[in-house]
Amino acid sequence: MKEIVIISLLGIAVLALDVLKMRKLVLPVIMLGLLGLIGVSIADWGLNETPFAQYGGMLTFDNTALSFTIVFASIALLWFILAGDNYTAGTSQRTDIFALVLFSLCGAVVLSAYTNLVMLFLGVEILSIPVYVLAASQRKNVLSNEAGFKYFFLGSLASAVLLFGISLCYGAVGSFELKAIQEHLSGGFYSPLILTGSALMLIGFAFKISVAPFHLWAPDVYQGAPTPVTAYMSTIVKGAAFAGMFKLFGSALQPLPEAYSTAIVFMIAITLIASNITAVVQTDTKRMLAFSSISHAGFMLGFVLTASTTSPKYLIYYTLTYSIASLISFFVIQHVAAIQNEDASTDAFKGLIKRSPVMAVSMTVALLSMAGIPPLSGFLGKYYVITNVIEHEHMALVIIMVITSAIGAFYYLRVISAIFTPIENAGRIMVSDSTRRTLAVLSVLLVVVFFAASLLELL
Amino acid sequence: MLTLILLAIPLFAAVLSMAAGAKNARNLALGAGILELIITLGAFFLNGKEGSETWLTFNREWIGPLGISYAFSLDGISLVMALLVALLLPIIIYASFNRTFKSPHYFYGLMLLMAASMMGAFTTTDGLLFYVFYEFALIPIYFMILYWSEHPNKAKITLKFFIYTLFGSLFMLVSLLYLYNISGSFNMQALYEAGRSLSGSEQGWVFAGFFIAFAVKIPVFPFHSWQPATYDSAPTAGTMLLAGIMLKMASYGMVRLVVPALPEGVAEYGTWALALSAISVLYASGMAIAQQRYKLLIAWSSIAHLGVLSAGILSGNAQGIQGGIMEMLSHGILSVALFFVYDIIESRMNHDDMSKMGGIREVNPLFAFLFFIIVMGSVALPLTSGFVGEFLLLLGFYQVSPWLTAVAGLTVVLGAVYMLRAFQSMMLGPANSATQSFAPLNSHEKTVLTILVILIIALGVYPDPILSVANPSVESLLQGLNR
Numbered sequence: 001m002k003e004i005v006i007i008s009l010l011g012i013a014v015l016a017l018d019v020l021k022m023r024k025l026v027l028p029v030i031m032l033g034l035l036g037l038i039g040v041s042i043a044d045w046g047l048n049e050t051p052f053a054q055y056g057g058m059l060t061f062d063n064t065a066l067s068f069t070i071v072f073a074s075i076a077l078l079w080f081i082l083a084g085d086n087y088t089a090g091t092s093q094r095t096d097i098f099a100l101v102l103f104s105l106c107g108a109v110v111l112s113a114y115t116n117l118v119m120l121f122l123g124v125e126i127l128s129i130p131v132y133v134l135a136a137s138q139r140k141n142v143l144s145n146e147a148g149f150k151y152f153f154l155g156s157l158a159s160a161v162l163l164f165g166i167s168l169c170y171g172a173v174g175s176f177e178l179k180a181i182q183e184h185l186s187g188g189f190y191s192p193l194i195l196t197g198s199a200l201m202l203i204g205f206a207f208k209i210s211v212a213p214f215h216l217w218a219p220d221v222y223q224g225a226p227t228p229v230t231a232y233m234s235t236i237v238k239g240a241a242f243a244g245m246f247k248l249f250g251s252a253l254q255p256l257p258e259a260y261s262t263a264i265v266f267m268i269a270i271t272l273i274a275s276n277i278t279a280v281v282q283t284d285t286k287r288m289l290a291f292s293s294i295s296h297a298g299f300m301l302g303f304v305l306t307a308s309t310t311s312p313k314y315l316i317y318y319t320l321t322y323s324i325a326s327l328i329s330f331f332v333i334q335h336v337a338a339i340q341n342e343d344a345s346t347d348a349f350k351g352l353i354k355r356s357p358v359m360a361v362s363m364t365v366a367l368l369s370m371a372g373i374p375p376l377s378g379f380l381g382k383y384y385v386i387t388n389v390i391e392h393e394h395m396a397l398v399i400i401m402v403i404t405s406a407i408g409a410f411y412y413l414r415v416i417s418a419i420f421t422p423i424e425n426a427g428r429i430m431v432s433d434s435t436r437r438t439l440a441v442l443s444v445l446l447v448v449v450f451f452a453a454s455l456l457e458l459l
Numbered sequence: 460m461l462t463l464i465l466l467a468i469p470l471f472a473a474v475l476s477m478a479a480g481a482k483n484a485r486n487l488a489l490g491a492g493i494l495e496l497i498i499t500l501g502a503f504f505l506n507g508k509e510g511s512e513t514w515l516t517f518n519r520e521w522i523g524p525l526g527i528s529y530a531f532s533l534d535g536i537s538l539v540m541a542l543l544v545a546l547l548l549p550i551i552i553y554a555s556f557n558r559t560f561k562s563p564h565y566f567y568g569l570m571l572l573m574a575a576s577m578m579g580a581f582t583t584t585d586g587l588l589f590y591v592f593y594e595f596a597l598i599p600i601y602f603m604i605l606y607w608s609e610h611p612n613k614a615k616i617t618l619k620f621f622i623y624t625l626f627g628s629l630f631m632l633v634s635l636l637y638l639y640n641i642s643g644s645f646n647m648q649a650l651y652e653a654g655r656s657l658s659g660s661e662q663g664w665v666f667a668g669f670f671i672a673f674a675v676k677i678p679v680f681p682f683h684s685w686q687p688a689t690y691d692s693a694p695t696a697g698t699m700l701l702a703g704i705m706l707k708m709a710s711y712g713m714v715r716l717v718v719p720a721l722p723e724g725v726a727e728y729g730t731w732a733l734a735l736s737a738i739s740v741l742y743a744s745g746m747a748i749a750q751q752r753y754k755l756l757i758a759w760s761s762i763a764h765l766g767v768l769s770a771g772i773l774s775g776n777a778q779g780i781q782g783g784i785m786e787m788l789s790h791g792i793l794s795v796a797l798f799f800v801y802d803i804i805e806s807r808m809n810h811d812d813m814s815k816m817g818g819i820r821e822v823n824p825l826f827a828f829l830f831f832i833i834v835m836g837s838v839a840l841p842l843t844s845g846f847v848g849e850f851l852l853l854l855g856f857y858q859v860s861p862w863l864t865a866v867a868g869l870t871v872v873l874g875a876v877y878m879l880r881a882f883q884s885m886m887l888g889p890a891n892s893a894t895q896s897f898a899p900l901n902s903h904e905k906t907v908l909t910i911l912v913i914l915i916i917a918l919g920v921y922p923d924p925i926l927s928v929a930n931p932s933v934e935s936l937l938q939g940l941n942r
Contacts, residue, residue, distance in 0.1 A: 405625075414618065420605050453521070454520070454521055
């Protein structure tokens with residue numbers, strides 16, 4: 001409860017600071033607020049607080065919800081540090097953009113704590129609506145407008161489908177409560193109504209997390225949106241949608257009908273194949289990373305497939321490590337593209353090792369982590385997925401995961417080899433000290449989180 | 460304890476070298492390499508002594524509920540492999556002294572990182588940790604080739620190399636996970652039991668996963684196509700690390716994981732693997748004979764020798780494995796020596812086209828003499844280290860399939876053809892205008908070559924210390940297997 005209040009107040013406070021012309025205070029206040037949010041979440045650890053009990057307790061802040069909150073808040077904190085370079089104090093609409101990010105973060109927290117389908121829908125909407133605006137925030141850029149429009153159009157369609165699914169479920173069960181749904185299904189019998197309802201919810205989520213065959217909006221939106229917004233979308237928005245989906249499939253729609261797990265297996269398979277093969281032919285790194293993000297969504301869907309037996313902590317680990325790598329790579333792309341006429345092609349990365357060693361090395365570490373090469377933490381994330389899938393005996397899926405991982409390494413390495421290809425008279429790329437330090441710390445984290453993976457068992 | 464120190468020295472030295480800057484990097488790296496060698500020799504001394512357990516093993520939980528632990532142990536086999544790393548590392552570092560590199564502190568740092576990962580792979584007793592070290596070794600060598608190679612096509616070659624090996628090792632990961640799913644722990648003993656409890660056909664599938672991974676890395680025909688170009692484009696130190704040590708991780712993996720865990724898989728499907736190994740020997744020998752360039756000839760000859768190696772190990776009996784361990788050590792030394800000869804020739808002639816050389820013996824008899832001993836080792840002449848290993852390997856292989864052994868045995872004959880031909884066209888005959896000015900060896904080159912030649916002869920004349928250290932471990936590895 002306190003978590004939601006803090007975030008909402010923080011968003012309003014930021015807008016108020018803008019009105020009061022105290023723009024210099026905006027970033028410090030946000031940092032303090034997010035640190036406060038993390039602190040409060042840690043203080044609430046183990047309390048299982050259920051606010052609004054008199055309204056039926058639609059949210060529960062158990063440890064899983066709190067750890068998702070902490071992860072999202074930390075990623076948001078890093079996002080603000082890194083985005084501080086792009087949205088300097090003079091930029092127009094800076095405060096609006098920051099406030100929108102905070103409001104969207106509020107949706108992410110709701111999605112990780114909901115226990116009621118109404119809250120699920122509210123969470124999805126609070127999460128998405130600010131991002132539609134953010135995607136179109138470069139008003140004079142056609143691509144950004146296209147991204148915003150596309151995202152809004154398909155996103156609201158997905159929300160509508162999700163809502164339809166929720167209402168059908170309500171029709172069958174007579175309650176929005178996850179517990180009630182679980183009890184209703186405990187015999188393993190799915191009435192046609194709830195069968196249709198859960199299929200629609202699955203499709204709605206598939207849109208939000210961008211897995212095939214509902215992923216086609218993602219590359220255009222990721223490429224067109226301003227790069228910091230893309231970084232936000234691929235980390236918190238995606239992570240929150242997965243937190244919501246995992247909860248729905250892990251604690252309400254259980255046991256999952258055979259046909260549905262088969263459907264999810266097929267979705268994962270075509271997601272991995274389509275995204276990785278398409279990524280190979282991309283020349284624009286931002287678009288390539290969009291496809292890589294889809295491929296990671298395919299991997300993360302593996303956790304949903306095995307949600308009945310998987311602890312959510314592995315999903316949290318995957319979200320965290322992928323988000324760190326994703327933040328690094330999108331912000332490096334932003335800086336590299338910014339000084340060469342918004343050119344984000346692979347060739348733009350040539351000679352980066354000389355032009356900005358810190359960015360070059362952290363980008364390399366991030367890409368290797370996404371490719372899943374040990375000893376970087378991305379490897380353990382993929383490892384957790386594959387162990388779970390093997391436990392459920394989907395061997396064919398495992399083989400597809402393995403082969404597409406190798407294909408994935410191909411396009412990541414292409415960027416890395418551009419980074420280490422020397423070029424003539426390359427000017428240095430200057431970035432602020434705070435960005436440099438943050439990138440360095442994040443890339444060290446990607447190694448440390450691998451060796452400290454046992455901390456995960458504390459959750 | 461010692462295992463951790465062996466891992467920590469190169470790791471720590473790598474960080475130190477990268478941080479300390481270009482000036483003292485190579486001396487620092489050499490110091491670390493020598494220290495590593497001393498500690499390994501200490502471990503050799505401790506082996507088999509009472510109470511040495513606590514020194515030679517280490518076990519701490521990493522991710523407890525998943526059965527993954529930081530577990531290391533120096534048994535006989537691991538000791539020989541650790542010796543391979545610790546012996547060759549200082550030699551390779553010292554051999555690189557006569558070249559100057561841009562940003563040498565990163566170059567030597569990456570070399571040390573690679574040594575650390577290989578040391579880890581050879582000493583760990585945890586299946587997943589083995590995979591982690593096995594994969595990690597790719598990263599430093601990838602950057603060594605990408606950044607320090609002068610080959611025009613290096614980006615393409617490194618990409619092929621990386622993807623190829625990654626692709627292979629991912630199959631090993633699947634096989635490991637399949638075993639883990641039964642055992643619930645990555646401890647190697649648990650993996651052995653899990654593997655043996657599987658039915659024959661299941662073992663065959665798991666075996667296929669491991670075999671693809673190792674066959675790519677060793678490499679065995681038809682998974683070899685990344686190798687010659689990669690060897691060719693890598694800076695010599697990188698080639699030495701690759702051929703001398705890194706590929707042995709794959710043959711070591713066969714000894715450590717495949718043979719003890721999947722006896723029926725090896726028995727049932729091993730024939731295919733053995734046949735591929737035999738084809739590999741023939742094909743690579745033929746290719747070696749056809750080469751004009753010395754470095755490519757060595758690259759192909761390496762495939763031929765390693766074909767015998769994988770065949771011997773997969774025959775799954777004590778002789779084959781003993782021979783495999785001996786051959787890994789010997790082949791490591793020999794390939795470092797052969798590539799160092801390349802480095803000496805290339806630094807003087809700026810090319811390695813054998814048809815344009817000749818008569819170097821007249822100009823530089825000492826070099827020709829040392830090279831001749833190395834060639835003899837490479838063709839497995841008795842009293843050289845190459846003989847002991849290959850003899851035992853073929854002996855092991857013979858018990859499984861006499862016919863294929865006859866094919867694989869051709870490696871010795873064909874090896875003599877291309878090695879002696881190479882020696883003849885480069886060293887013998889009249890000196891031409893290019894070779895007339897072949898500069899004498901400097902003291903540093905003499906030292907490296909002499910050490911290598913002494914090792915080749917010493918291990919050939921008196922291989923007992925190595926064999927007797929490895930023997931008990933090989934026997935305990937094969938215990939409970941009815942072969």
